[in-house]
Amino acid sequence: MIEAQALSKRYGAKAAVDAVSFTVQPGKVTGFLGPNGAGKSxxxxxxxxxxxxxxxxxxVNGRPYAQHRAPLREVGALLDAKAVHPKRSAYNHLRAMAATHGIPNGRVRDVIELTGLGPVARKRVGGFSLGMGQRLGIAAALLGDPHTVILDEPVNGLDPEGVQWVRHLAKGLAAEGRTVFLSSHLMSEMALTADHLIVIGRGRIIADAPIQSIIDGQGRARVRVRADRPHDLLGSLAGNGVTSQILEPELIEITGVEPRRIAEVALRERVLVYELTPLQVSLEDAYMELTQTEVEYQSHSLPSGNQGAAPVEGR
Incomplete structure (x- = not known):
């Protein structure tokens, strides 16, 4: 279990983390989400x-990390997969870590096989691809068979098979009763992996709930409508946070109003509706709505005349 109480970190006048309190429970995968610069790392x-x-x-498990006598057996973490001596082999890197905690070489071999590093275990880490480096980082996190596992962007650089493997690994560890704390920018993967979400924005917790509760609570209703006079329908539905997008001459997507209300307005205005399809709200939809005012570094579209153009160096 991980427990934070009024946790803050300031760098001069800037609060990177601002009095956050949360608990990461064992037996479930807890996702950690937030925009760049939100305070996750x-x-x-x-x-x-x-x-x-x-x-x-x-x-972590009742004590600050530094107070654990054998921290690798309590918590394993992947925070920076590149933090490995490039001239050391994967096997020797793991064996050196194991020696600090009296972990037998058999466990080193076990995590090498578990993470698929067997064919490259004796090769220097400096020649590893990004994905193989991630696998080595996960192997190091699991080396002490810890009660708590923390993985920061574990699927970065992995191929589809590797992404699926990490998903099953996280769920399997949680099913064993371990605490699993996982961050990722891949919303589709987080939706498939996490049971619970903690969302941070500008250093503060803005959501801490089961994943489905966040989707249900933040995602606004979206409905796809085919009608013979869509503009008349939109005119009667305008206001109160309702937004719309015209996809085709008689096909529109309406956000912020329930299907029943659309049907009632169509009946009243005598608009023929021949499709009314509620759309599933995704985790990405809910996350974007939840964090829309918490993004510190925002991207902007290029001016219409410059789209597709790229700056040329040296001119």
Whole structure:
């Protein structure tokens, strides 16, 4: 279990993490989401004792990380897959870690096979692809057979088979009663993997709930409608946060109003509706709505005359 109480980290006048409190429970996969710069990495580093909180505290399995006598057996983490000596082989890297905790070489071989590193175990890490580096980082996180596992962007660089493997691994660890704390920017993968979500924005927790509750609570109703006079229908539905998009001359997508209300308005206005299809709200939809005011670094479209153009260096 991971427990944070009023956890804060300041860098000068900037609060990277601002008095956050949360609990990551065992027996489930807890996803950790937030825009770039929201405080995810800083929070994970404080959990692992790599950054000291400005105030507040965080414990793993009842103690601060640094107070565990054998921390690899309590918590395993993948925070930076590149933090490995490039001239060391994967096997020797893991064996050196194991030696610090009296972990037998048999366990090193086990995690190598588990993560699919067998064919490259004796090769230097400096020649690894991004995906193989991620697998090595996961192997290191699992080396001590820990009660708590923290994985920061574990599927980065993995092929589809690898992504699916990480998904099954996370679920399997949780099914064994372990605490699994997982961050990812892949909303589709998080929707398939996580049971619970903690969402952070500008250093503060903005959601902490089961994943389906966040989808149901944040995603607004979206309905696809085919009608003979869609503009008349839209005119009567306008206002109160209702938005629409014209997809084809007689096909529109309406957001923010329930299908029954659309049908009632169509009947009243004598608009012929020959398709009324509620659309499933995705985790991405809910997340974007939840964090729309919390994004610190926003992208913007290029001006219409410059779309597709790229700057040329040296001119």
């Amino acid at each position: 800083t929070t994970m580093r404080m959990i692992m004792g790599l950054d000291n909180p400005t105030s507040g505290h965080v414990t």
